[in-house]
Amino acid sequence: MPSAPVFIQAESVSREYRLGESVIRAVDAVSLSVEKGEFLALLGSSGSGKSTLLSMMAGLDRPTSGAIRVQDRNLAELDKEELARYRRETVGMVFQSFNLLPRMTLEENVELPLRLAEVNRADRESRVGEALQRVGLGPRRRHRPSELSGGEQQRGALARALVNRPAILFADEPTGNLDSVNGEQILLLLREIQDSLGMTVIMVTHERPLAEKFANRIALLSDGRLLSDGARR
Amino acid sequence: MKTRDLSELAVRNLREAVLRNSLTTLGVAVGVASLVAMLSLGVGLQTLASQRLSRSGLFDAVFVTSQRNFRGPRQPPPPDAAPKRESRPLDDDARIQFSKLPNVTEVYPQIRFVTDVRYAGKSESTSVLGLPDSSRSSGAFDGMKGAFFSSPTADEAILQIDFAKLLSDQPPSLIGKELTLRYAERGALSKAADDDEALLDSMMGSGKPGGISIIPREKTLRVVGVIESDPSAGIGGFGGARVYLPLKTAEQLHVAQPDDLQAFLSGNSAKPSYMAMTVRVRSPKDVLQVEEAIKQLGFATFSLLDATKSLRLVFTVFDLFLGLFGSLALTVASLGIINTLVMAILERRREIGILKALGATDRDVRSLFFAEAGAMGLFGGFFGVALGWLIGSALTWGTTIYLHRQNLPGVKISYIPWWLALGGIAFAIIVSLVAGLYPASRAARLNPVDALRYE
Numbered sequence: 001m002p003s004a005p006v007f008i009q010a011e012s013v014s015r016e017y018r019l020g021e022s023v024i025r026a027v028d029a030v031s032l033s034v035e036k037g038e039f040l041a042l043l044g045s046s047g048s049g050k051s052t053l054l055s056m057m058a059g060l061d062r063p064t065s066g067a068i069r070v071q072d073r074n075l076a077e078l079d080k081e082e083l084a085r086y087r088r089e090t091v092g093m094v095f096q097s098f099n100l101l102p103r104m105t106l107e108e109n110v111e112l113p114l115r116l117a118e119v120n121r122a123d124r125e126s127r128v129g130e131a132l133q134r135v136g137l138g139p140r141r142r143h144r145p146s147e148l149s150g151g152e153q154q155r156g157a158l159a160r161a162l163v164n165r166p167a168i169l170f171a172d173e174p175t176g177n178l179d180s181v182n183g184e185q186i187l188l189l190l191r192e193i194q195d196s197l198g199m200t201v202i203m204v205t206h207e208r209p210l211a212e213k214f215a216n217r218i219a220l221l222s223d224g225r226l227l228s229d230g231a232r233r
Numbered sequence: 234m235k236t237r238d239l240s241e242l243a244v245r246n247l248r249e250a251v252l253r254n255s256l257t258t259l260g261v262a263v264g265v266a267s268l269v270a271m272l273s274l275g276v277g278l279q280t281l282a283s284q285r286l287s288r289s290g291l292f293d294a295v296f297v298t299s300q301r302n303f304r305g306p307r308q309p310p311p312p313d314a315a316p317k318r319e320s321r322p323l324d325d326d327a328r329i330q331f332s333k334l335p336n337v338t339e340v341y342p343q344i345r346f347v348t349d350v351r352y353a354g355k356s357e358s359t360s361v362l363g364l365p366d367s368s369r370s371s372g373a374f375d376g377m378k379g380a381f382f383s384s385p386t387a388d389e390a391i392l393q394i395d396f397a398k399l400l401s402d403q404p405p406s407l408i409g410k411e412l413t414l415r416y417a418e419r420g421a422l423s424k425a426a427d428d429d430e431a432l433l434d435s436m437m438g439s440g441k442p443g444g445i446s447i448i449p450r451e452k453t454l455r456v457v458g459v460i461e462s463d464p465s466a467g468i469g470g471f472g473g474a475r476v477y478l479p480l481k482t483a484e485q486l487h488v489a490q491p492d493d494l495q496a497f498l499s500g501n502s503a504k505p506s507y508m509a510m511t512v513r514v515r516s517p518k519d520v521l522q523v524e525e526a527i528k529q530l531g532f533a534t535f536s537l538l539d540a541t542k543s544l545r546l547v548f549t550v551f552d553l554f555l556g557l558f559g560s561l562a563l564t565v566a567s568l569g570i571i572n573t574l575v576m577a578i579l580e581r582r583r584e585i586g587i588l589k590a591l592g593a594t595d596r597d598v599r600s601l602f603f604a605e606a607g608a609m610g611l612f613g614g615f616f617g618v619a620l621g622w623l624i625g626s627a628l629t630w631g632t633t634i635y636l637h638r639q640n641l642p643g644v645k646i647s648y649i650p651w652w653l654a655l656g657g658i659a660f661a662i663i664v665s666l667v668a669g670l671y672p673a674s675r676a677a678r679l680n681p682v683d684a685l686r687y688e
Contacts, residue, residue: 055682058590060589060590060681060682060685061680061681061682080594080595081594081595081596084589084592084593084594084595084597085592085594087589087590087591087592088591088592088593089592091592093590093591095590095685099583099586099587099590099685101584101587103245103246103249104245112588112591113591113592115234115235115238115242116234116588116591116592116593116597117592118234118235118238160591164592
């Protein structure tokens with residue numbers, strides 16, 4: 001079976017942090033390719049550099065050296081404005097701690113990326129409704145995050161990540177703050193959405209069973225280095 | 234992000250920390266209020282002074298005298314006096330000439346004479362002055378007991394209170410009563426008298442025919458008002474009169490004037506002339522040009538133009554100082570804005586990170602903080618102007634009560650023109666935006682990864 005075209009290509013990517021005199025290399029010459037529509041799990045223990053690698057691929061951070069190519073654009077060479085547009089138009093993000101704005105209702109949180117993308121108001125309402133419907137939170141749209149359970153908050157965050165119809169969804173420990181039942185439900189939902197929309201999903205996790213259950217491929221990181229990038233399933 | 238979305242988010246953010254943001258906005262409002270109140274006081278006092286001075290006729294008037302008028306025995310001619318032109322009498326021909334000059338609105342002679350006033354068997358000697366009808370609006374008669382003359386030709390009189398006290402223990406009771414003036418009328422000589430005069434002239438060898446006759450007359454006038462201050466000080470510039478008549482009534486009396494004697498001696502007694510005339514111009518800026526034109530006609534002039542300039546300078550400096558004091562409060566308020574927004578950045582670090590992760594640009598974040606600062610400035614400016622107006626009104630109210638207790642008419646000492654209201658709001662917004670510059674750029678520079686990590 002012919003493989004899908006490479007969608008994301010990390011080429012010898014390194015990320016260093018300077019702490020006084022010492023230099024800490026969080027990601028060390030990682031090369032990795034991700035195909036379109038793939039569900040990749042970046043697996044590793046705490047401090048392995050998986051979240052740093054994800055941040056760079058999501059356009060939140062820049063590599064100290066190397067290149068990250070997404071649809072033939074090298075993210076390391078984009079200026080701040082272009083990188084912001086990449087995050088706005090190509091990427092959706094889900095975080096471990098949900099990161100919904102507490103003073104906004106659920107639908108206002110989900111609407112936020114559409115405001116930033118300057119989508120007109122008439123379209124916004126239908127797209128917000130559609131995204132909330134997809135994650136099963138239609139009836140909770142007027143609730144504030146504090147009025148939702150952890151699982152509901154993460155589903156809300158997922159709706160917010162999907163509302164801009166991104167090509168890539170990045171999930172940084174999406175089950176980290178959830179119990180195992182809710183964690184599985186979220187990943188199940190994520191997988192369903194990925195299947196139905198054909199999105200590329202890159203998820204950071206330290207839970208091997210979940211990664212093995214839901215991801216197409218597992219890339220293992222340790223001390224900033226890529227130990228294995230696994231076989232596609 | 235679109236402006237409407239930006240504004241909505243800014244207002245929402247302000248509403249969230251409502252107490253702190255309200256206090257900061259109140260700080261701006263107090264700053265603007267102090268600035269507006271100070272400047273409104275300056276503007277109000279300046280307007281009041283300008284109106285009073287303008288109504289008094291001192292600053293839009295040129296006082297004209299004939300160059301042949303007497304100087305005091307020890308007074309030499311002024312050192313910068315213009316070369317002596319042909320000396321002209323200040324008569325009705327001159328009056329017509331003055332009235333035809335551009336920007337001249339009114340010309341009237343100064344009719345002043347000494348007379349005997351009789352009332353209820355009492356006889357008092359005093360000075361009488363004719364008042365033009367325009368002095369009705371000079372402000373000098375505000376608070377007068379009774380009323381101004383019913384018409385420019387009415388046989389009516391207004392008495393100065395000190396003089397009225399000589400006639401009655403209850404001066405206001407004189408209103409409506411009649412009194413009699415005894416005065417000397419200047420008349421033309423009869424034909425026979427003129428011939429005798431000519432004969433006398435030829436015998437004396439003066440060679441200057443002409444003459445005047447002085448006839449004692451009486452005139453009955455009804456008292457219509459009693460005034461405490463001296464209204465003539467601001468009108469003729471000389472003051473001192475104690476009985477006032479309508480100017481036209483005074484002119485019709487043809488009272489002999491001191492100039493008549495001079496005219497007689499110089500052989501120009503055929504027409505009556507006046508001691509002085511007042512030429513009113515459209516605005517103080519026209520004074521110089523009219524004054525020059527009158528000098529060219531051969532008359533001496535006097536105006537208070539320089540005093541007006543000095544007055545404006547004083548008020549400009551006064552406004553400047555008031556503005557500086559007012560601005561100090563606004564400077565303190567702007568520090569409050571900086572403090573509030575810097576604190577907001579610390580508290581909202583994570584939110585900034587989320588916004589950036591969702592695709593907000595540095596400019597979006599900067600604009601959001603800027604909009605919040607601007608909104609505080611707008612609301613602060615609006616409430617500040619309202620508060621400044623209240624303070625000004627309270628000052629006017631307090632001053633009016635005080636003046637009323639002193640039996641004086643109330644005045645509006647605080648005035649907020651439209652430019653001050655709009656300027657106050659605009660200034661508050663500008664100061665707030667400047668205060669928001671640093672916090673906004675600091676927020677925009679936040680690294681999204683660091684911001685998201687912030688707990």
